[in-house]
Amino acid sequence: MFTKGHTKKWSKKDNSPRNPGCFQAGKPSGRSRSQTSIQIPESASASTSYVRQTLKSSDCKMETTGNICTLRPLDNADLKREENKELHSGMRWIDSQLNISLINTNINKHQVDSPSCPKFIADYYEQKKWGTCWQFTLKCIACGFIGDRMKMYKEIANGKPGPNPGQPNVALASALQDCPIGNTTVQQLLAGIDTPPPCRSSMQRTSSKVAAEMVKLNKTDMAQKLELVKEVNRRRGVPENEINITVDARYNSNTIVSKKKPGQNATQVFALGIETITDRKFIVAAVVQNKMCWRGAWLRGKGFPIECPGHEECTANLYRAAALSEYRAGKRDGKPDRTPEMSGTVCDHRWRWTFS
Ligand SMILES: [Zn+2]
Numbered sequence: 001m002f003t004k005g006h007t008k009k010w011s012k013k014d015n016s017p018r019n020p021g022c023f024q025a026g027k028p029s030g031r032s033r034s035q036t037s038i039q040i041p042e043s044a045s046a047s048t049s050y051v052r053q054t055l056k057s058s059d060c061k062m063e064t065t066g067n068i069c070t071l072r073p074l075d076n077a078d079l080k081r082e083e084n085k086e087l088h089s090g091m092r093w094i095d096s097q098l099n100i101s102l103i104n105t106n107i108n109k110h111q112v113d114s115p116s117c118p119k120f121i122a123d124y125y126e127q128k129k130w131g132t133c134w135q136f137t138l139k140c141i142a143c144g145f146i147g148d149r150m151k152m153y154k155e156i157a158n159g160k161p162g163p164n165p166g167q168p169n170v171a172l173a174s175a176l177q178d179c180p181i182g183n184t185t186v187q188q189l190l191a192g193i194d195t196p197p198p199c200r201s202s203m204q205r206t207s208s209k210v211a212a213e214m215v216k217l218n219k220t221d222m223a224q225k226l227e228l229v230k231e232v233n234r235r236r237g238v239p240e241n242e243i244n245i246t247v248d249a250r251y252n253s254n255t256i257v258s259k260k261k262p263g264q265n266a267t268q269v270f271a272l273g274i275e276t277i278t279d280r281k282f283i284v285a286a287v288v289q290n291k292m293c294w295r296g297a298w299l300r301g302k303g304f305p306i307e308c309p310g311h312e313e314c315t316a317n318l319y320r321a322a323a324l325s326e327y328r329a330g331k332r333d334g335k336p337d338r339t340p341e342m343s344g345t346v347c348d349h350r351w352r353w354t355f356s
């Protein structure tokens with residue numbers, strides 16, 4: 001909860017210094033950084049909750065009439081070493097088997113390359129980030145031996161030029177496809193457990209590739225399942241293309257307030273057509289209703305008379321103020337694969353589609 005002190009605005013008309021306890025001229029600034037003091041300024045008495053921290057460092061050599069606040073490192077700080085330690089500490093996602101192989105390989109190579117060094121005292125020479133994966137290079141502190149850079153993850157050989165994608169990166173992207181969290185939350189999660197998160201652009205790139213593959217895979221799968229259902233119809237001696245389905249939908253909203261019109265504050269709905277001809281209940285169709293279009297929103301913000309859906313490269317297939325409708329989803333508004341035609345309706349989201 002905000003106190004009065006946090007929300008109070010500082011105006012230029014107010015001539016009194018903002019923080020009189022901190023920046024008084026003429027005071028000696030001989031305190032070292034370790035002796036920091038926390039002062040509660042006079043202006044921040046009972047009515048506010050300001051806590052001002054004054055950091056004064058003895059290594060400030062500047063000629064100045066007043067005091068200045070510095071956040072400089074101590075004179076004897078080894079910045080390079082500190083930075084290295086900082087970079088190489090914390091949690092990492094590494095393949096445990098490859099980790100063993102990294103240690104063994106480096107010990108063997110150390111024996112061959114510097115036989116005079118009695119003991120391999122390992123430290124990280126370099127850690128290279130590859131999405132959520134890592135490539136490690138070890139060194140020997142005693143003799144300065146530097147090993148080869150080794151990948152701490154398995155790759156996916158895609159036969160394309162350039163480095164291969166790491167298996168865990170692709171696996172993560174594909175796992176996120178069926179997960180309510182996205183790339184940004186994964187970054188926060190990883191940062192929360194002291195693991196340097198992958199950058200946003202690389203995660204987005206991987207997600208896009210994985211999503212396209214997932215669509216292809218799903219279409220193939222639905223087509224295969226549809227053939228199984230048709231086979232059952234043929235054996236029963238009924239028209240093979242008439243398939244009873246039920247429709248169930250998932251919204252990007254966690255407040256479903258109505259049974260009749262669920263998820264009206266959602267912007268996306270993903271409906272599945274589930275056949276009821278066999279007892280396997282195969283998913284034979286998928287429909288997406290999407291109101292969101294980044295490009296359309298951006299263009300409208302710039303003053304262009306653009307409406308979604310309809311413009312080029314529009315991601316929406318529903319007007320942004322339109323209501324999501326399972327009725328419409330059931331009527332294959334979103335044109336799922338195989339473009340089934342509805343030939344009759346049964347109540348309560350149960351439909352009969354004709355698949356060609
Ligand atoms: Zn050594």
Ligand SMILES: [Zn+2]
Pocket residue numbers: 293294295296297307308309310311313314315316
């Ligand atoms: Zn659009």
